[in-house]
Structures are given as C-alpha cells and as structure tokens.
Amino acid sequence: MRTDRSRALEPFLAMEIMERAFELEAAGARVVHLEIGEPEFPAPACVVEACERALRDGQTHYTDSRGLGALREAIAEDCQRRSGVAPDPAQIMVTAGTSPAMLLVFSLLVDRGDEVVMATPHYPCYPNFIRHCGGEPVLVPTRAEDGFALDPDAVRAALTPRTRAIVVASPANPTGAIHDRETLEALAQLGPPLVSDEIYDGLVYDGAETTSVMGISDEAFVLDGFSKRYAMTGFRLGWVVAPEWSLRALQTMQQNFFISANHFVQHAGIAALKGGAPAAEHLRRACARRRGRLVDGLRNLGFGIPRSPEGAFYVLADARRFGSDSRTLASALLERAHVGTTPGIDFGAAAEGMLRFCYAVSEEALDEALARLAEVLPALEAQAQNTIEGET
Ligand SMILES: Cc1ncc(COP(=O)(O)O)c(C=O)c1O
Incomplete structure (x- = not known):
C-alpha cells in the first residue's frame, strides 16, 4: 500500500530518542536532554509579549502566503546586519520553520534521478527531503581533523550531469563545521x-567568523529561521531567500501545501528581529562557556574529540570504546542513565560509532549528565571490550 516515496524516509533518530525520553518522563523518570537540537533557554521576553499581543489583537488569520510584509522587511534588514547584503524583501518567503522551506526548495530543484551533493556527517533530514523528491544524496566525506569542512575539490569530483544543488551549512549540524568565505x-x-x-x-x-553565502552567489537558496539563535524552536518560524526565477514556483507550493505561516507567530518573529539581539547574544555567550565544560567533561570520560567544534551547539564525539553501534549505545544511556544523546548513525554512516551531545542546556544539566554517564560508562566499556575480544 505504501508509496516508495514514504518508504524512502528514515526515522529522525534525535526525535525518536526525545520521544522515548518523554515516555520515560511520563513514567516518572528525570531525563537530561542532550539529544535534541534546541536551546533550553526561554524565548526572549519581547517575543513572548509580541505573540501575546498579536493573539489579543486578533492576528489569528491566514496571511499572504509569502509572509507579512513587515516581517519580510525585518528579515531583509537582519540579513543586511549579519552579512552586509540586503535581499529584496520580494525574494523572501516566510515558512513555518526552516524545515518546510527545505521541503519547498528541494521540491523545486530535485526530480527523480537527480543528485544533490553534501558533506557527511550531515543533518539527518537533508537526504530524506531529497529522497522524498525522488533524488539521491551524494555524500562527500569530511574529517574531524579538518574541522569537518567541505573540500571544494572533493565536491567537484562528486558532480555529475544530474547534480541539481550543493548543500552547505556554516556552522553545520552535527559537526559545528565553519566554512570560510574562500x-x-x-x-x-x-x-x-x-x-x-x-x-x-x-x-x-x-x-x-560567521559566514553566509549572501552576496557570494545570486543563485543560492538561503534557508534560515528563528529556532536556534532566538530559542524559538516551538514557534515554528523560518524563511528562505531565493533567486528571482524561483519565487513564483515557491509561492505556488506554499499556497497549496501550507497556505501561510502562523499569523501571530509572524509578529513574534518581527519582535525577535527588532529587539531579540541581547537575548541572542546572551544565548551565544552561555553556549561558548558550556561548550568548554562539555568538551572537557566528555574527554575526561574517554570520548574522542580531536578538535573543539567552533560553531552551532553540538559536540560530535567518538564513542567507540563504549560500543560500536551508536543506536544501541544511545539507547543504553537513555534507559540506564536517563541521559538523552543522539546516535551518530543519524548523521550518516560516516558518524557511526559517535554520539552527538547538545550543550545549549544549563550548566547544572551538563554536570548532571556527565555524572550519570560516569556511573554507567565503565560497564558499557567492559561489555564493548568483551565483544571485541570475543570477535578476535
Ligand atoms: C541544520 C538544521 N537545519 C534545520 C533545522 C530545522 O529547523 P526548524 O526548527 O527551523 O525547522 C535544524 C534543526 O535541528 C537543523 O539542525
């Protein structure tokens, strides 16, 4: 009964772990969540106030499928502030998160048999969006020693006449890789x-240095959103800046698939862009401190981290001494220590044997997670050692 398209999707393991953690919590457990990519911080106060005000003022209807004019203008100004390049607001399509923008863009670019090149380890959903559209992801390996950055020569070697796009992310999830302007x-x-x-x-x-492709290529599709910088994951708000030729097609898909992003949430987005900068900077500074704490703590426990990640809020750590199957290992850590982590395999075969830890959580949560891991890891290490000896 099921379509090939629906079969092509893999579960998003970070979500699977989080959903199992919710079950454990419903049964009374206290789980430390390092599995999911979301800041534990509250949304900025000005955002919450704007959202409440918008609800009270009756901003509860459909909007222009491309988003409120005031929000698209605020996004253009924000692009100018961050990258020095202001897109025409007409090039901006507001979506209910970056994820729907991804669906629209890959639906626009990818037909059956087409290819899209990207780094691996990679964000789990990219290949799934591409396969959903009938295409094939082409994975270019990156190395921890190089900070997981893409090598343009390796990307060139992966191009074929069927290549429809190259995915870049800077900083990237799960690696924290930063790609310089060159x-x-x-x-x-x-x-x-x-x-x-x-x-x-x-x-x-x-x-x-933060890097954007804005101003580097007029043909690029720039996906962005409010989830991470402003701790607004649950608001579900994002956007894409797209080349002129693609706008009408994106609009048509948005009208049909989603109609528009939530009306009152778009007002929250305007407030974030106008007044959320101090909260965003507070979040960034807190992440900077927590990154060091987590990297040191994980290294002390025996995880391999050749280079500290320079961006995003994740550590992708080599966990092979505790178990080669990352799914089994993450599951054991959740069930035995009530610590949520994401199995490396979620980010592609290149990250098997690794675990991803999110450090956008409180210092208390990090310390608690490290202490709980210290209790269960020796037994897992002994078990992994026995398995290796049994195999040799
Ligand atoms: C690289 C990357 N892109 C997109 C998303 C999804 O973002 P949104 O919440 O805006 O849909 C995530 C979420 O973890 C992500 O890590």
Whole structure:
C-alpha cells in the first residue's frame, strides 16, 4: 500500500530518542536532554509579549502566503546586519520553520534521478527531503581533523550531469563545521546552486567568523529561521531567500501545501528581529562557556574529540570504546542513565560509532549528565571490550 516515496524516509533518530525520553518522563523518570537540537533557554521576553499581543489583537488569520510584509522587511534588514547584503524583501518567503522551506526548495530543484551533493556527517533530514523528491544524496566525506569542512575539490569530483544543488551549512549540524568565505566562493563557482542552511549563523566561538553565502552567489537558496539563535524552536518560524526565477514556483507550493505561516507567530518573529539581539547574544555567550565544560567533561570520560567544534551547539564525539553501534549505545544511556544523546548513525554512516551531545542546556544539566554517564560508562566499556575480544 505504501508509496516508495514514504518508504524512502528514515526515522529522525534525535526525535525518536526525545520521544522515548518523554515516555520515560511520563513514567516518572528525570531525563537530561542532550539529544535534541534546541536551546533550553526561554524565548526572549519581547517575543513572548509580541505573540501575546498579536493573539489579543486578533492576528489569528491566514496571511499572504509569502509572509507579512513587515516581517519580510525585518528579515531583509537582519540579513543586511549579519552579512552586509540586503535581499529584496520580494525574494523572501516566510515558512513555518526552516524545515518546510527545505521541503519547498528541494521540491523545486530535485526530480527523480537527480543528485544533490553534501558533506557527511550531515543533518539527518537533508537526504530524506531529497529522497522524498525522488533524488539521491551524494555524500562527500569530511574529517574531524579538518574541522569537518567541505573540500571544494572533493565536491567537484562528486558532480555529475544530474547534480541539481550543493548543500552547505556554516556552522553545520552535527559537526559545528565553519566554512570560510574562500571555500564558499569556490563551492559557488562549481555551477549547481548552493542550498545554504544558515540556521546556526552567528552561533560561533573562539573568534571564529560567521559566514553566509549572501552576496557570494545570486543563485543560492538561503534557508534560515528563528529556532536556534532566538530559542524559538516551538514557534515554528523560518524563511528562505531565493533567486528571482524561483519565487513564483515557491509561492505556488506554499499556497497549496501550507497556505501561510502562523499569523501571530509572524509578529513574534518581527519582535525577535527588532529587539531579540541581547537575548541572542546572551544565548551565544552561555553556549561558548558550556561548550568548554562539555568538551572537557566528555574527554575526561574517554570520548574522542580531536578538535573543539567552533560553531552551532553540538559536540560530535567518538564513542567507540563504549560500543560500536551508536543506536544501541544511545539507547543504553537513555534507559540506564536517563541521559538523552543522539546516535551518530543519524548523521550518516560516516558518524557511526559517535554520539552527538547538545550543550545549549544549563550548566547544572551538563554536570548532571556527565555524572550519570560516569556511573554507567565503565560497564558499557567492559561489555564493548568483551565483544571485541570475543570477535578476535
Ligand atoms: C541544520 C538544521 N537545519 C534545520 C533545522 C530545522 O529547523 P526548524 O526548527 O527551523 O525547522 C535544524 C534543526 O535541528 C537543523 O539542525
């Protein structure tokens, strides 16, 4: 009965772990959530107030499918502030999160048999969107030693006549990789349009420079949203800046599939862009401190982290000494220690044997997670050792 299209999708394991954690919590457990990519911080007060006000003022209807004019203008100004380049608000389509924008863009670009090139380890959903559209993801390996950045020569070697796009992300999930301007320019010159996921833009540490493809390529699709920088995951609000030729097609899909993003949430988005900068900077600074705490703590426990991630809010750590199957390991940590982590396999075969930890949580939560891990890891390590000896 099921379509091939629906069969092509893999479950999103970070969500699977979170949903199992919710079951444990419903049964009374106290879980530390390091599995899901969301800041534990509250949304900025000005955002909550704007949303409440909008609800009271009756801003509860459909809007223009492309988003409120005032929001699209505020997004254009925000792009100007962050990247120095202001798109025409007409190039901006507001969506209910970055995820729907991804669906629209890949639906626009990918037909059956087409290919889309991306780094691996990668955000789990990219290949699923592409397969859903009948295409094939083409994975270009990256290395921890190089900060997991894409090598433009390796991308060039992966191009075929069927390549429809190159996905870039800077900073990237799960690796925290940052691509410098030179690399982005080299990637933009390869021919296929860039689909640039900039949802972690600005979440950088150690003086690393944030990089956008805005101004590097007029043909790029820039995906972005409010979830990460402003701790607004549950508001579900994002956008895409798209080339002129694609706008009418994107609008048509949005009208049919989603009609529009939530009306009152769009007002929350305007408030975030106008007044949320101090809260966003507070979040970034807190993440910078927590990153060091988590990296040190995990290294002390025996996880392999060759280089501290420079952006986003994740640590992708080598966990093979505790178990080679990351799904089994993450599940054991959740069930035995009530610590949620994301199995590396969620991010592709290249990340098997790794676990991803999110550090956008309180320092108390990080310390609690590390203490609980310290209790269960020795037994898991002994078990993993026995398995290896049994196999040899
Ligand atoms: C790289 C990346 N892109 C997009 C998303 C989804 O974002 P949104 O909440 O805006 O749909 C996530 C969420 O984890 C992400 O990590």
